[in-house]
Amino acid sequence: MHTRTAVAAITAAALLLAGCTSAATDVESKASPTVSKEDRFLTAVKDADFQSWNEKRPSEAELLEFPEQWCDALRDGHSVEWMFDGKDDSLYPIGWNWGTREDDAQQLLILAVTVYCPSYRARVTDELRSSGVY
Structure with missing residues (x-):
């Protein structure tokens, strides 16, 4: 029992x-x-504290326009140099009343690629390293 x-x-x-x-x-x-890509990217941007935005920084909406465009350009085979060449179709991160210093723009691109299209991160960092930037 x-x-x-x-x-x-x-x-x-x-x-x-x-x-x-x-x-x-x-x-x-x-x-x-699960934390969204947008939130992860914006948190990384906030943590980076870009000096070129000390006086006027972009809105979150303005920033969120870039990552997908950059990933699409990389997917199409374009280089960082092509994306940031400053021509009319340039994907350089700049707005009507704000700008981004070149070294900050390159770091911003790395943050975006890391979150949105990590398979291109090595290619982007290799290109920046070979140009003496990263």
Whole structure:
């Protein structure tokens, strides 16, 4: 009789423990949602504290226009030099009333590529290194 009681108690404890573990996992998955690319990028930009934006910085909306365009250009085979050449179709990060120093722009590009299209990060950093920038 004592054996049955012990087995029942162990079984009940195991089921209770399994239920608690499952519930804990459910709470963790609900409590730690996936952080969006936009939020990761904007956090990295904020942490970088670009000096060229001390007086006038771009809005988050303005910044978020660039990463996908840069990734598309890289996907199409374009170089950093091509993207930042300053011509009419340039993807240099500048707005109507704000600008970005070249070294800050290159770092901004690396941050964007790291988050949005990491498969191009090595290519971008290699290009910047070969030009003596990075």
